[in-house]
Amino acid sequence: MTYVKLSTQLQQYFVALLILSLVMVNSAFAGSNQDTEPKHSAKEITQFAKKVEKYAASQGARAFIIARVGRPVKDLPKGIKFTHTAIAVYSSIALANGETAKGYAIHNLYQKQDKLDTSTLVIDYPTDFFWGAEELKSGIIIPSSDLQQRIINAIASGQNKAIHNANYSVIANPFNDQFQNCTEHTLDIINAAIYQTTNKDKLKHNAKAYFQPQRVKTSPFKLMLGSIFMSDVTTKDHQGKVYTATFTSIGKYLQENNLAEHSVIFNRDGSVSPLI
Numbered sequence: 001m002t003y004v005k006l007s008t009q010l011q012q013y014f015v016a017l018l019i020l021s022l023v024m025v026n027s028a029f030a031g032s033n034q035d036t037e038p039k040h041s042a043k044e045i046t047q048f049a050k051k052v053e054k055y056a057a058s059q060g061a062r063a064f065i066i067a068r069v070g071r072p073v074k075d076l077p078k079g080i081k082f083t084h085t086a087i088a089v090y091s092s093i094a095l096a097n098g099e100t101a102k103g104y105a106i107h108n109l110y111q112k113q114d115k116l117d118t119s120t121l122v123i124d125y126p127t128d129f130f131w132g133a134e135e136l137k138s139g140i141i142i143p144s145s146d147l148q149q150r151i152i153n154a155i156a157s158g159q160n161k162a163i164h165n166a167n168y169s170v171i172a173n174p175f176n177d178q179f180q181n182c183t184e185h186t187l188d189i190i191n192a193a194i195y196q197t198t199n200k201d202k203l204k205h206n207a208k209a210y211f212q213p214q215r216v217k218t219s220p221f222k223l224m225l226g227s228i229f230m231s232d233v234t235t236k237d238h239q240g241k242v243y244t245a246t247f248t249s250i251g252k253y254l255q256e257n258n259l260a261e262h263s264v265i266f267n268r269d270g271s272v273s274p275l276i
Contacts, residue, residue, distance in 0.1 A: 032084050032168070032182035033070070034110040034122060038131050048136040049126035051270050053104055056088065056140060059262055063089045063148040065186060066106060067139030067247040068130055078217040081265070082139045082247040084108075085183040086129070087160075089152055093125065107155055109185040111168055117234075119168040119180065121161060135268075139247045139275060142262040143190075143254060150193035162198040163188045169234045171216055174245040175208045178237035183245040187211065190250070194259070211253050213243040251275045 038045060056064055067082035076083070088104040095101055106129050112118045130136065143151065154160065169179035174187055177200045191203050191211075235242060254260035255276065264272040 032109055032111050032119065032170075033116075033132070034108070034113070034124075039134055040136060044136065045130050045133070046127050048138075048268060049130050052130075052138050052140070052266055053126050055266055055270070055272075056104065056142070057090075059142055061088075061090070061142045061148070061262075063087060063143065063151045065139070065141035065143070065190075065247070065250060066129065068133045069135040069137055070132065071134050073135065079214060079248070080216075080246055085139075085186045085247045085250070087151060087155065087186055087189060088126075089155060107160060107189075109164065109180070109182040117168050118166050119164075119182075119185075120166070121164055137268060138266040139251075140262070140264050140266050141247075141251050141254060141260055141275070144259050144261055147190070147193060147254075147259050150196075151189060154189055154193040159192045159198050160185075160189050163192055163200060163203065169237065171233065171235070171238075171242055171244045173237040173243065174211065174213050175204055176237055177204060179234065181244070183247060183250065187245045187250055187253075190254075210257065211245075212249060214246040214249045216242040216244055248275060 040048075052066070064087070065085065066088045067085045069081070070083035073081070086106050086108040088106045090102065091105040092100045093103050093105060104126060105123050106125060108122045108124060108129075109119050110122045112120055130138070142148075164185060165177055165180035167179050168181060170181055172179040172181040172184050174184045180188070187207065188203055191206055192198050195202065195206055197203065251260065251263045255263060263275040265275055266272055
C-alpha cells in the first residue's frame, strides 16, 4: 500500500477549506440562541422594540407570532427570512421596583448555551428578544381574535410546557416529535390551541394533513458537515429532502385557513411590507 504525504501547503489549504465550510454551516443554520452580544446600540434596540410593541397594540393584538433575524440575510438558506420565532402575549409585567406594567411577554424556546442540542422555555420581553438581532426587522403575524384567545388560554394553562420537546435540532422535522426547534414549538402551540389537545400524535397528524413546511434549500455538503460537527444540526428525523417549519410557512398556514388577521414584516423605520 502506498501512502501519499500531503505537502504542508496542501494540508493548510484543506484545513482552511474545512474551517470556511463550518463557518458557512454556522451562518446557514442560525439557531434559537438567547443572544447576549448586541449588534446595535441599546438605544436603537429599545426604540425598535417599542415600535414593534406599539404597532402590535395599534392592531389590537392580545397575542401574536413574532420573529427576528439572527444572521445576515445573505447567509440564510433561500426562502428563509427569519431565524427565531416565538409568541408574544399582552400581560401584566412585574418591574424591578416592585410595580407592574402592561406590555408583551414573549414566550420562547431557546437553546441552552452550554448544550446546544437541548432547549428550554424562557419568557423575555421585546428589548431582550431583539438584543442579539442581526437586523432590526421583525415578522409579525396577528391571528384571528378567537385563535388569539385560544393561544392565551393554552399558554396560561401550561400547554406550551406539555408539548415542549427538549431535544433540539435547528432543522427539526415538524411532522414528528423526534426533535423540536423554536418555530416547530410555536406551530405546536398554535395547533394545540386550534385542536384543543396536547396529544403529540394528534398534533403531528394534523400538521401533516394541513401544514406545508418549507424546504431547506442548502447544499448536501453543508448538511453533512453540520450533522457531523454541530450538535444542534441533524437530519435523523428526515427522510429524503429536508423540510422544516418557518415563520413564513406559519403565516401561509394561518392565512390559508382564515386564521390570521394580519401578517407583515415590520421594518426598522416603522414601515411595513407584506410577509407573503
